[in-house]
Amino acid sequence: MDNILTARNISKSFVGHQALDDVTVEVPRGKVYGLLGPNGAGKTTLIRIINHITAPDSGTVEFNGHPLTATDVRNIGYLPEERGLYKKMKVGEQALFFARLKGLSSREAEKKVKEWFERLEISGWWDKKIEELSKGMAQKVQFVITVLHRPELLIFDEPFSGFDPINAEVLKREILRLRDEGSTVIFSTHNMASVEELCDNITLINQSRNILSGSVKEIRERFSDNSYRIEFSDDPDPALQASLRLGADFSLEPDNRMGLHQATLRLPESMTRRDAIAVLNESLDLRGFERVIPSINDIFVRAVNAGGAFPPAYNNPSTDTDNE
Amino acid sequence: MNNPLYLIIRREYLERVKRKSFIITTIVMPIIMIAIMAAPALFLALGKTEKKTVTVIDYTSQIASRLQSNEEIEFVSSDAPADTLRADEDVEAILVIGNNAIDNPKTGITLMSRGTVPMMTNAYITGQLTNAIEEVRLDRYNIEGLKQIIEEAKPDVSLTTVRMDLDTDQETSSEFSYFLSLALDMILYMFILIYGQMVMTSIIEEKGNRVLEIVVSSVKPFYLMLGKITGIGLVAVTQILIWGVLLSVAGSLLLPMLTPDNLGADTASEFSGVLSQVTDPGFMLSLFAFVLIFFIGGFLFYSSIYAAIGSAVSNIQDASQLSSIATMPIIIAVIGSMAVINDPESSLAFWLSIVPFTSPMVMMARLPFGVALWETFLALGVLFASLIFMIWLCGKIYRIGIFMYGKKPTLMEIIKWARYK
Known part of the structure; x- marks a missing residue:
């Protein structure tokens, strides 16, 4: 270039x-x-x-x-x-x-x-x-x-x-x-x-x-990690069970303005989107399914806070504290 | 022309010269200076209006008639006894001359007054009495024409000083040189202090309102510093030139009035020395050429120090302490030149002329007396060599300093900056 x-x-x-x-x-x-x-x-x-x-x-x-x-x-x-x-x-x-x-x-x-x-x-x-x-x-x-x-x-x-x-x-x-x-x-x-x-x-x-x-x-x-945001209308419990079956990380989020429940799922590397949707569809009334692409802001914060994981050469103790 | 240095100089110069404050100070300052010089005479003239009457009681009957009144003091003889006069509120002062006053003037005369007696009055009365008693005493010798003989015997001495170390013997006036030295010294002192600090505050200001970073993204910081110093230096030169023109206009109007006739004999012979110096174009030209060069040298030397200080601090308060680095040597130089004026050929004078911190001021003091050419050039050589070094050093400090904000740096830190790449 x-x-x-x-x-x-x-x-x-x-x-x-x-x-x-x-x-x-x-x-x-x-x-x-x-x-x-x-x-x-x-x-x-x-x-x-x-x-x-x-x-x-x-x-x-x-x-x-x-x-x-x-x-x-x-x-x-x-x-x-x-x-x-x-x-x-x-x-x-x-x-x-x-x-x-x-x-x-x-x-x-x-x-x-x-x-x-x-x-x-x-x-x-x-x-x-x-x-x-x-x-x-x-x-x-x-x-x-x-x-x-x-x-x-x-x-x-x-x-x-x-x-x-x-x-x-x-x-x-x-x-x-x-x-x-x-x-x-x-x-x-x-x-x-x-x-x-x-x-x-x-x-x-x-x-x-x-x-x-x-x-x-x-x-x-590069920073997106097979995470998805789902929306559903019934109780969160079946969703949790479904996610356990998928082997995914599950984190419930506050309900959105439409009164729908929301959650973020991080799927294991081996799992495809198609499989995940299939499993989720069985357990709950799925209304939305969307890939989470991190904003530059998230990436920025993540990269800066990952400072501790970098070689100690620039691992400055004063900024190494977890501020999340 | 698009040379950045020229653009910077032009901006710095025009910005200041176009300001109202510059125009006002340039015109008003000489008027104030003249007013300050004229003030004592003016007050004296105003103080004169009141006339004082001194009533004289003369028991010798020989002195009172010889006392001469002037505009301030009028002598009036009286036969009334002192006590009667004292009781009279209208009598301002009584001069009692005892009958043995001619033989014993130290104790025989008393001045009684209401309130204190001004020094001038005291001196005038004493002078009149001295003359009167002297006349009476001379009359006693009864020699015809004695007064005239004594008058004729009084010599009128005036020393003509001539430099014999110069190519042509030249009549000089040491008083004139003295006052010229003093004046040049004061002017240089004032200008370095005022304009040097102007360089400093202007840099602090630029740093404060952050315009500096934009300028240095187009021009090397070194050129910005150099341009600023030069621009402000030119403002100083402009001011001096305007004053010079005003002075010579005033001079050409006043000088013809100062003919030897109305100066009196004493001043006239002194004046011939001044005239021969002032009217010698060779002397004056070389004097002012050297004065100008030392002036420029001194200004550049000190204002680069001021520039470095200005760059290092973030506000004027912080600058005051650091600026003593420049102010102290200037004051020492002025004190030194006072000593040098009294003895321009001493070894102190020589060494102070070599040290670049003091040489501009000290040479100002010495030049009107005439300085050997080799010494002048030695002083100039050292001054300009150290000047170049100083500008280079301060340029290095400046370049780093202008980006340093916050805590006031120590002198050691500032010196360290000079070593940065």
Whole structure:
């Protein structure tokens, strides 16, 4: 596959703290790539390395097939998690300043800024100072500044924080449009709902390590474990007996709104769906039968909590406690 | 032009120069300075309005007629006894001159007044009495024209100082050099402190509102630091230039009034030394060239330290303690240069000119007196070499510091950052 960015075996440590430990990330071109992980996992450090802001202690970053250089940052647009602009500077001037820092000529910069301001309907703010804008308004300006030089690679760190649902929707639409126009998007977040909606591929970083990588579909498939959710109308007892006969794990769940009983069944590896349905049909009035595909959120929590099962090298006692 | 360094400098510069506060301080400061200098004279002038009458009771009958009144004090003779005058509320002050005052002026004269006697009044009356008694005493010798002889015998000495170590003998004025040194020193001190701290607070601000991370995703942190220091430095230079222009306009209006005629003989000869220095274009040009270079050097050196400190902390409160790393040497340098002004050729002066922490300030103090060229260049060489090292070192600290939030780092931690990759 054609990768726009490959970060290989990246390690980086600060005093008494390893931020990244041998992390490898391959970002395919033209996709939305999710970089997930709990707070403090090392996502921001990795992003800073990709942005050529800090250098890794070891490892290489390749951009478009060559080692990343300082001039490559002109092809990267970066929206940091902690956002800020020059408070005393006027919106228009500020956008022009950042556009020119990214290498646009002053005429080109002006054209692009105007274009984007019109698209997001913020042209009227040109002469306003940032300190006069609300937080959400400033975020919009910031988004424009990130994307207006048409970078090949866009990096958004928690882009939706601080946006109201309507503007978040606008943002989502613009991100997908940028992707459709050929940009690659790296998306760092712990908001799993937006990941499922937007991302094609993900990498899960926990405690400085890459613990999971792949396409969203493939990962969810990989983590699904022959579990099914069933709905039925009669007493749960026969269901329990049926599940014992199947040799499956049975866990009863609260009744749903239709007044039906619900349960999750985890079938043994050897058992097929067809057999299970047959057995269940005999014992109870089956109303629904559905495969459980774990959400990215479940996978995230499961993978992070499985920390204890991983080699002791990154088995940090402070986060190893069971918090489920 | 699309050089990022240029863009940063331009932004930093324009943002400050366009501010109202800059325009106001630039114009108002000189006015305040002049006001401060003029204030004592002004108060004096205002204080003069009240005229005081001193009633003189002269038992010698020789002195009272010789006392001369001025705008502040009027002498009025009276024959009434002292006790009667004391009872009169309208009498402000009584000067009683005893009949042996001419022979024994130390004890024979008394000034009685309501309230305390101002120093100036005291001095004026004493002066008048001294003159009067001197005249009376001279008259006693009964030599014709004695007064004139004495007057003629009084010499009027004024020292002409000439530098003989320079290529051409040149008349100098050590008073002028002294005040020029003092002024240059104060200006440099003020500018390094004000603008150095401006670099620091501006970095803390950028760090605080997180705009920094966006800038450094387009520009190397080192260039951002360099651009900020340069931009703010240019603001300082702009301010100095504006003041320079204002000063020379004011000077060209005032200077013609200061002709030797209305300065009096003493000042005139002193003034010729000043004039010969001021009007020597070679001296002034090289002086100001060196002053400017040391100024720039000093500013860059200290503001890079301020930049490193600003990058390391998260708020201004935390910065105050660390900033003493820069402030202390500046104050030491100013104290040092005060000593150096009194003896610009001492070995203390020499060594303080070599140490980069003190050299900008100390050289400001020495340059108006004239410094051997090799010494100037040695000082400059050391200053600029250490300056480059300092910028490099602070750039390394800055690069790490700007991403460090939270707890205030110790000095040792900050130094460790410089070693990070």
